[in-house]
Amino acid sequence: MLNVPTLAQLQSEGKKAEIVFWVGCAGSFDDRAKKITKAFVKLLNQTEVSFAVLGTEESCSGDPAKRSGNEFLFQMQALQNIATLNAYEVTKIVTTCPHCFNTLKNEYPDLGGNYEVIHHTQLLKKLLKEEKLTIQGGKFKGKRITYHDPCYLGRANQIYEAPRELLQKLDAELIEMKSCKSKGLCCGAGGAQMFKDAEPGDKEVNIERTEQALETQPDIVAASCPFCNTMMTDGIKNKEQEDKVQVMDIAELIANANDL
Amino acid sequence: MNYIPNIIFLVLLSVSLAIFIRNIKRINRNISLGKSIDRKDQSELRWKNMIRVAFGQSKMVSRPIAGFLHVIVYVGFVVINIELLEIIIDGLTGSHRVFASLLGPIYNILIATFEILAFLVLVAVIFFWTRRNIVKIKRFWKAEMKGWPKLDGDVILYFEVVLMVLFLMMNATDSILQGIDPKHYIEAGSFPISQFLVPLFEGVSTENLRVMERSLWWMHITGIFIFLNYLYYSKHLHILLAFPNTYFANLNPRGKFPVDFNIKGEVQMMMDPSVAIPEGNTSPPEKFGASDVFDLNWVQLMNAYSCTECGRCTSACPANLTGKKLSPRKIMMDTRDRLEEVGKNLNENKGVFKADEKQLLNDFITPEELWACTSCNACVEACPIEIDPLSIIMDMRQYLVMEKSAAPTELNSMMGNIENNGAPWPFSNQDRLQWVNE
Numbered sequence: 001m002l003n004v005p006t007l008a009q010l011q012s013e014g015k016k017a018e019i020v021f022w023v024g025c026a027g028s029f030d031d032r033a034k035k036i037t038k039a040f041v042k043l044l045n046q047t048e049v050s051f052a053v054l055g056t057e058e059s060c061s062g063d064p065a066k067r068s069g070n071e072f073l074f075q076m077q078a079l080q081n082i083a084t085l086n087a088y089e090v091t092k093i094v095t096t097c098p099h100c101f102n103t104l105k106n107e108y109p110d111l112g113g114n115y116e117v118i119h120h121t122q123l124l125k126k127l128l129k130e131e132k133l134t135i136q137g138g139k140f141k142g143k144r145i146t147y148h149d150p151c152y153l154g155r156a157n158q159i160y161e162a163p164r165e166l167l168q169k170l171d172a173e174l175i176e177m178k179s180c181k182s183k184g185l186c187c188g189a190g191g192a193q194m195f196k197d198a199e200p201g202d203k204e205v206n207i208e209r210t211e212q213a214l215e216t217q218p219d220i221v222a223a224s225c226p227f228c229n230t231m232m233t234d235g236i237k238n239k240e241q242e243d244k245v246q247v248m249d250i251a252e253l254i255a256n257a258n259d260l
Numbered sequence: 261m262n263y264i265p266n267i268i269f270l271v272l273l274s275v276s277l278a279i280f281i282r283n284i285k286r287i288n289r290n291i292s293l294g295k296s297i298d299r300k301d302q303s304e305l306r307w308k309n310m311i312r313v314a315f316g317q318s319k320m321v322s323r324p325i326a327g328f329l330h331v332i333v334y335v336g337f338v339v340i341n342i343e344l345l346e347i348i349i350d351g352l353t354g355s356h357r358v359f360a361s362l363l364g365p366i367y368n369i370l371i372a373t374f375e376i377l378a379f380l381v382l383v384a385v386i387f388f389w390t391r392r393n394i395v396k397i398k399r400f401w402k403a404e405m406k407g408w409p410k411l412d413g414d415v416i417l418y419f420e421v422v423l424m425v426l427f428l429m430m431n432a433t434d435s436i437l438q439g440i441d442p443k444h445y446i447e448a449g450s451f452p453i454s455q456f457l458v459p460l461f462e463g464v465s466t467e468n469l470r471v472m473e474r475s476l477w478w479m480h481i482t483g484i485f486i487f488l489n490y491l492y493y494s495k496h497l498h499i500l501l502a503f504p505n506t507y508f509a510n511l512n513p514r515g516k517f518p519v520d521f522n523i524k525g526e527v528q529m530m531m532d533p534s535v536a537i538p539e540g541n542t543s544p545p546e547k548f549g550a551s552d553v554f555d556l557n558w559v560q561l562m563n564a565y566s567c568t569e570c571g572r573c574t575s576a577c578p579a580n581l582t583g584k585k586l587s588p589r590k591i592m593m594d595t596r597d598r599l600e601e602v603g604k605n606l607n608e609n610k611g612v613f614k615a616d617e618k619q620l621l622n623d624f625i626t627p628e629e630l631w632a633c634t635s636c637n638a639c640v641e642a643c644p645i646e647i648d649p650l651s652i653i654m655d656m657r658q659y660l661v662m663e664k665s666a667a668p669t670e671l672n673s674m675m676g677n678i679e680n681n682g683a684p685w686p687f688s689n690q691d692r693l694q695w696v697n698e
Contacts, residue, residue, distance in 0.1 A: 066517060201632075
């Protein structure tokens with residue numbers, strides 16, 4: 001049973017949470033991404049982190065609107081969310097979605113939303129360092145894992161090491177794709193591409209990236225973004241490799257390793 | 261004494277500098293057509309960035325072969341230009357190798373260094389030419405590289421070959437004459453490379469050698485003056501603009517897109533009509549986003565002049581890699597072409613822009629290109645001098661959506677969902693926590 005308090009509940013009990021888990025629209029509604037959300041919550045519960053979610057008070061961060069060019073809608077979303085977060089006097093936020101992460105961290109401050117925003121891989125790394133989280137390596141021992149850098153975590157915010165450090169704890173073999181870290185190739189669904197068809201071309205971007213991933217002959221493609229996860233999962237299916245290769249979020253891998 | 265050569269040299273120098281300054285002023289005027297943006301903050305960080313990226317070529321070497329060859333040409337270019345100072349003084353005063361007596365033995369080291377660098381530049385340039393024309397590296401053969409851009413790339417290489425060969429031949433004839441006629445040709449300099457060219461001039465009479473040496477000297481300096489003024493018409497402006505371009509680069513995290521403060525008041529008012537409009541922030545901008553060069557900021561316009569069309573951006577672009585029309589390099593080339601067109605219009609109309617019923621959007625860059633972008637920042641990361649094609653793409657998308665309501669249909673439904681349910685999909689916000697119990 002998951003323990004997921006909302007800020008409203010805590011407030012009615014006169015309590016506060018140390019950190020707000022910003023679930024994001026994908027994490028709340030997308031069937032694949034919901035599994036990532038749950039895996040992360042299991043880890044939060046296991047490590048007894050004091051957290052809460054906004055629940056029905058959360059609304060889209062505005063990232064896809066802004067990347068589509070709709071600054072007006074973006075600011076409406078941002079100001080609404082900032083009003084909610086500020087009313088609860090939120091200071092720290094963790095997200096499992098690099099797009100929400102980037103928007104909250106970099107674009108909300110100019111509109112009056114100043115929070116310490118971290119990505120879930122950063123929080124998990126911190127918990128590991130503080131010895132609140134242990135990672136059982138056994139299950140993934142000897143597995144080949146390749147990590148796909150999400151653009152909004154990597155190039156956009158220079159976070160390359162936290163996810164890799166976590167993966168190394170799994171005792172697996174971490175193999176880099178030919179384009180990785182600052183040169184990582186996009187999965188194809190950033191900049192609001194998730195919500196539209198691609199322009200005419202020779203190939204879908206996620207297929208190109210999946211081919212790079214398959215070149216490493218992985219057992220697992222690790223991701224840390226719900227959109228990348230969807231795109232890479234589709235790519236693997238397109239290549240009919242879904243029986244051999246799994247696409248998993250880092251939170252899922254760790255939850256799985258710890259038998260949660 | 262005969263002053264005619266000095267006068268000719270003075271005229272040549274003055275005319276080429278005058279044309280060069282006129283062109284720089286035009287570039288400056290055209291860049292100033294852009295909107296203001298504050299990039300004067302954090303000067304210490306900006307200097308560091310410029311020193312690392314432009315002087316230090318830190319991003320060039322991320323592709324080791326091209327990076328290594330480029331460092332050779334760059335160092336060669338900077339160092340050999342010390343020689344230019346001597347040539348100009350000699351030209352103006354009628355002296356010959358004026359630094360020789362001033363510098364003594366150091367002069368030998370200097371000339372030897374120039375020669376070795378000239379040779380290395382020659383080798384590097386031949387490699388560059390081979391990569392373009394024999395190996396045919398893909399990024400040099402993309403659609404936007406047809407015609408002038410292709411020729412321009414080769415012409416620059418030919419210029420460099422000719423200048424280096426003239427320099428070495430000049431030294432070869434000079435060194436022979438030093439042995440024959442030390443009265444006019446001071447015995448100075450060490451010639452580790454041009455000594456191998458000496459046999460070419462075996463049996464040539466002293467008089468003819470003199471004519472050759474003088475001709476080579478004049479051709480070399482004239483070539484440099486022509487090259488200086490070729491810059492404005494070519495992609496080669498980066499040798500100057502790379503420095504301001506990196507100084508004024510965006511220092512924010514790449515994922516942070518600028519927030520438009522002009523509309524904040526309006527948004528607040530719409531959300532809560534009781535909110536008083538903040539003073540001085542009452543009117544929304546006349547136009548959202550960019551449809552022409554006038555709507556871009558001056559850094560974006562400077563970016564366009566700085567682009568060397570190397571295509572590292574395009575070769576890293578996921579859309580371009582998968583055959584879409586978008587090419588970040590083309591975005592920069594189009595911006596420059598349009599800006600040049602606007603500049604010509606200004607020249608012809610006494611500085612007042614005469615409406616030409618053209619704009620950057622549609623006439624140069626199509627919506628299809630703009631909508632193919634995943635905003636992944638690979639192009640920005642790849643650029644060796646920190647050009648930001650993504651910012652132009654985003655400004656133009658903003659124009660399409662906010663001024664023309666011309667987003668692709670699916671994006672309109674996504675935005676409708678956000679407006680109505682606070683999520684890009686048609687789910688009710690009341691169901692946000694359903695995952696807990698599933």
